Amino acid sequence: MERKVTVSQRKGISWDINDMKLPQDPKQTDWFQEWPDSYVKHIYSSTDKNAQRHLSGWAMRNTNNHNSRILKKSCLGVLVCSNDCTAPDGRKTYLRPAICDKARQKQQSKRCTNCNGPLKLISCRGHGGFPVTNFWRHEGPYIYFQTKGIHDHPKPETKLESDTRKTGQKKRPAILTNSLGLKRTRTEESFTGEIQNQENESSGVLQNPPFYDFNDMDIDQSSEGNMLNNCLSMSKSYSFGKATYLMEPLSDADWSKRRSNQYESGGYSDHDWINSAVNFDLCNEDQQAWNKALCVKGQNFSSYTQSIENWDIASLYHCHDSLVQQSPTLEPTTKACISQEEPYLFRYNPNHLSPTLSQ
DNA sequence: CCCTGCGGGCCTG
DNA sequence: CAGGCCCGCAGGG
Structure with a gap:
């Protein structure tokens, strides 16, 4: 069941970010969604500041899709404490991965501020084993947004x-x-x-x-x-x-190898999955x-x-x-x-x- | 220092 | 060729 009712859904408009022609007159635009998930699509007003900045609650990094008209971003997952510690107030550590590769590496070498344990990056592989991807496309008074995949990790x-x-x-x-x-x-x-x-x-787009x-x-x-x-x-x-x-995600390289070997065919051995103690x-x-x-x-x-x-x-x-x-x-x-x-x-x-x- | 977008390049199916 | 990722660069805060 799709919970979100977008403009497209309400109006029965079916479109894809790659379409030559996108819905030209949606009449209404969606409010900015900070945590888009699943395969949702949104049509934002081009005046929407958050949409203009291609923001997301998820940590998304730019990915080259060799199409300058469509901006593609992929999810970096979430940084967690490898000890799965719980702060005195009951909260878990779900840090936002840095977008910059260098900064992210540096970030992972830091320790959990709560238990001083090492931090771990949980990679997102909610799109067929790949990170969830977001697409942004500006056309006239609208900003078209589409996401592919379902995040398989906590929100950072x-x-x-x-x-x-x-x-x-x-x-x-x-x-x-x-x-x-x-x-x-x-x-x-x-x-x-x-x-x-x-x-x-009257302008056609609400502020x-x-x-x-x-x-x-x-x-x-x-x-x-x-x-x-x-x-x-x-x-x-x-x-x-x-x-x-996955609490101990495979490196991207490892994952790539495994993806070709096992992912498509089904399961993982117990060694592949370290089931999180996080409940x-x-x-x-x-x-x-x-x-x-x-x-x-x-x-x-x-x-x-x-x-x-x-x-x-x-x-x-x-x-x-x-x-x-x-x-x-x-x-x-x-x-x-x-x-x-x-x-x-x-x-x-x-x-x-x-x-x-x-x- | 890092976020962001761009684009070249490489790999794989 | 499409689609995935990596990397470096540049502009900007």
Whole structure:
């Protein structure tokens, strides 16, 4: 089941990034999707800053496809602690691989900031053994986006989070927790079914929601609670579903060899796969209860939110983006409740639930 | 220092 | 030839 309803899907438009002619008059454009996965396609407005920059939550590097009209990027996976340690706050280490090869090598020689263990790069091979690829193509007032493959690894930090951690760690802690001990979450991406609507504008392309830099602005206290509340409502433990992933990925060279030998034909020996101790099993029941509690008690919960300083600015930014992009026809809480498909939280501890939140 | 995009080059099917 | 990856270069923050 495809959860995301894109403009193309809604309008029944079928296209491929390589098509000579792309949909010329989609009428509507998609809101920028930070975590595109599966074989989704989006049509963004050429005025969308994120689309212009070819951004992605995934760490994507440029790949030459010998076609200057179509920009191709492939996923670099995620950098994890080889000890699979858990920070005191329950979070796992999912660092964003550097795009630059040299920087990435240097990055891998560093140690886990939590347990000092070596870091490991989990390669993405969600596209037939190859990294997931993203394609970007600018045509007129639109930016066409297509992704191929399904990421088989956890989400790394976003670029914003990574930058914040690198440059702002003196100002703010790298890992933030709220006073309830709830893990700071990666907030919901742009709502999946939300689309831009041109009804209220004449140029044919709706402008992006305003870009707010929370690092430089004062947050209105009255709206802060609602914002955080909605962010919390949208949050959820990071889920990898049934997926297990390779903790000790083969080198690319090794993989290339194996790909030709074994991948296509089926299985791997036990030696090939080092099943991760990381458990992505997401206690779905707990999550549902948690989400339910948040949705039901959402209004109360806002009173438990603490100073905005306890929250990751990047998350607030993304959350705010999401909120701004919500359809005006739904109540925020409702939307939060129905937006549970995309897991964004790394982890939570039900024991830390406030009594008033318990059902 | 590193992100980003470009493009040459090589390999494989 | 298409599609995959690697690499170096250049511009820019």
